Amino acid sequence: MVLAEATVAEVPPRRAVRRRRFDIVGRVVKPALFTLCLLPLASLAWGWMHGSLGANPIEATTRTLGDWALQLLLLTLAVTPARQLTGWTGVMRLRRMLGLFAFSYAVLHVASYVILDQFFAWTAIWADVVKRRYITAGLAAFLLLLPLAVTSTSGWVKRLGAPVWRRLHRLVYPAAALAVLHHFWMVKADVQQPLVLAAALALLLGWRLIAALRRRGETQRMARATPSGKA
Amino acid sequence: MSRRRLLATGIAGAIATAAGIGSTTVAASDGPAPRSKFANFVKTPWGAGEHLTDYGAITTYNNFYELGLGKEDPQRNAHLLKPRPWTLSVDGLCAKPARFDIDALIAAQPLQERIYRLRCVEAWSMVVPWIGFPLAALLDRVEPLGNAKFVAFQTLFDPKQLPGQRSPLLEWPYVEGLRLDEARHPLAILAVGLYGEVMPNQNGAPIRLIVPWKYGFKSIKSIVRLTLTETMPQTAWNRQAPREYGFYANVNPAVDHPRWSQKRERRIGEFFRRDTLPFNGYGEEVAGLYAGMDLTTWY
Numbered sequence: 001m002v003l004a005e006a007t008v009a010e011v012p013p014r015r016a017v018r019r020r021r022f023d024i025v026g027r028v029v030k031p032a033l034f035t036l037c038l039l040p041l042a043s044l045a046w047g048w049m050h051g052s053l054g055a056n057p058i059e060a061t062t063r064t065l066g067d068w069a070l071q072l073l074l075l076t077l078a079v080t081p082a083r084q085l086t087g088w089t090g091v092m093r094l095r096r097m098l099g100l101f102a103f104s105y106a107v108l109h110v111a112s113y114v115i116l117d118q119f120f121a122w123t124a125i126w127a128d129v130v131k132r133r134y135i136t137a138g139l140a141a142f143l144l145l146l147p148l149a150v151t152s153t154s155g156w157v158k159r160l161g162a163p164v165w166r167r168l169h170r171l172v173y174p175a176a177a178l179a180v181l182h183h184f185w186m187v188k189a190d191v192q193q194p195l196v197l198a199a200a201l202a203l204l205l206g207w208r209l210i211a212a213l214r215r216r217g218e219t220q221r222m223a224r225a226t227p228s229g230k231a
Numbered sequence: 232m233s234r235r236r237l238l239a240t241g242i243a244g245a246i247a248t249a250a251g252i253g254s255t256t257v258a259a260s261d262g263p264a265p266r267s268k269f270a271n272f273v274k275t276p277w278g279a280g281e282h283l284t285d286y287g288a289i290t291t292y293n294n295f296y297e298l299g300l301g302k303e304d305p306q307r308n309a310h311l312l313k314p315r316p317w318t319l320s321v322d323g324l325c326a327k328p329a330r331f332d333i334d335a336l337i338a339a340q341p342l343q344e345r346i347y348r349l350r351c352v353e354a355w356s357m358v359v360p361w362i363g364f365p366l367a368a369l370l371d372r373v374e375p376l377g378n379a380k381f382v383a384f385q386t387l388f389d390p391k392q393l394p395g396q397r398s399p400l401l402e403w404p405y406v407e408g409l410r411l412d413e414a415r416h417p418l419a420i421l422a423v424g425l426y427g428e429v430m431p432n433q434n435g436a437p438i439r440l441i442v443p444w445k446y447g448f449k450s451i452k453s454i455v456r457l458t459l460t461e462t463m464p465q466t467a468w469n470r471q472a473p474r475e476y477g478f479y480a481n482v483n484p485a486v487d488h489p490r491w492s493q494k495r496e497r498r499i500g501e502f503f504r505r506d507t508l509p510f511n512g513y514g515e516e517v518a519g520l521y522a523g524m525d526l527t528t529w530y
Binding site (some may be wrong): 054055119121124188189190 | 471
């Protein structure tokens with residue numbers, strides 16, 4: 001009797017059981033992606049500790065970091081098309097993290113060049129920047145990413161206002177283009193990988209261009225269709 | 232570590248058998264190809280005091296696009312190349328054109344060890360103890376004619392053995408060339424081995440050129456043919472990017488590659504870059520070959 005009462009009392013109404021819906025992006029996808037993004041770095045660290053980066057570990061390090069900076073940057077640019085294609089808005093919550101990882105790998109890539117490769121030989125580095133177009137392009141891409149990383153917080157979105165923030169963050173397009181160019185100009189003859197990345201970038205930018213043209217067409221059609229347009 | 236032990240075993244084996252000419256075979260536990268040591272070669276004073284680059288680095292960090300683009304690909308694909316039997320032909324403007332069986336050729340030439348610096352056009356370098364003989368010795372055997380001015384070299388063309396030749400990266404086969412006086416210079420050798428052992432496939436087995444005062448790409452690998460010519464022969468990289476790679480390609484810190492500096496280099500295994508020397512430090516011996524030439528024009 002008592003037992004039955006207690007049981008009844010402990011079972012709340014059905015609606016209350018379903019608290020808030022399980023946040024799959026925040027609880028699962030984001031942490032998983034965070035871990036995945038750290039793997040290349042972990043594998044580099046492991047390679048240094050075990051001497052498994054080949055005969056020229058400095059070159060391997062600089063290249064790996066640069067590869068990942070570029071690939072993650074392109075992945076960041078794929079977020080919006082992914083949302084538009086799948087209709088899954090949750091993917092947008094991964095964009096800032098991907099962008100910041102791309103930037104972090106870019107910082108490490110530059111650090112690897114300045115410290116490991118050149119060991120602070122600033123005259124040589126400056127000569128590279130001025131004379132080598134692939135380094136000029138790479139540095140330009142990095143400098144364009146810098147303000148985007150700084151203003152990536154929600155605070156900065158508020159401070160700048162969404163329209164200004166959005167316009168500022170369009171710098172990611174020239175940054176990505178310069179990064180692809182940097183890669184393309186660096187290789188000797190094996191242009192396959194840079195071409196694949198260039199094609200990916202073209203696809204991502206082309207998608208946006210088509211979407212923008214469509215939007216413009218729609219606005220014009222709507223303007224023609226409304227009575228106010230006639231008057 | 233295991234490599235070093237292997238090397239020691241190899242040396243022990245060589246001493247044990249001590250055959251006159253020929254080699255002993257030591258089965259490698261960590262690689263598909265057996266490693267053989269040359270029983271007979273003389274040391275030379277070249278490279279005294281240089282710190283040798285590890286055998287492991289020399290045989291895993293290679294530019295040999297015919298066996299793959301990555302630095303470690305040639306070692307991975309090395310088993311595809313069959314360096315025996317192998318014929319080297321010498322033809323063109325010479326009195327006695329000939330075809331040499333590789334083993335007969337090696338048996339007929341006294342072998343020397345030459346410790347040379349190797350400077351890659353990509354701004355890294357190594358020190359390699361090559362085993363080989365002067366290129367001049369081979370040229371003497373075919374007696375070049377008076378109008379012969381150049382030597383053209385050609386790598387094996389066989390996409391089955393060198394699958395990189397299926398991709399249109401360069402115009403295949405790889406070709407190189409030297410002026411005849413460069414080819415006859417005592418520093419220029421045909422190498423058939425390194426570290427006292429038969430040339431590993433990824434390093435250009437069974438026979439390759441070594442011209443230590445020029446960028447590494449001049450030192451063509453896996454050669455099947457030499458041709459004496461009157462006109463300057465085409466060279467693979469010059470054909471691909473003439474502004475970046477000249478015919479001469481002498482190591483020169485004063486003339487940058489259009490896309491990167493040649494002033495300094497990373498010696499494999501070292502942290503700090505070191506200054507690159509004119510003619511890779513062999514200026515005393517070879518600068519005379521280029522007297523009166525503007526080396527910024529003839530890069």
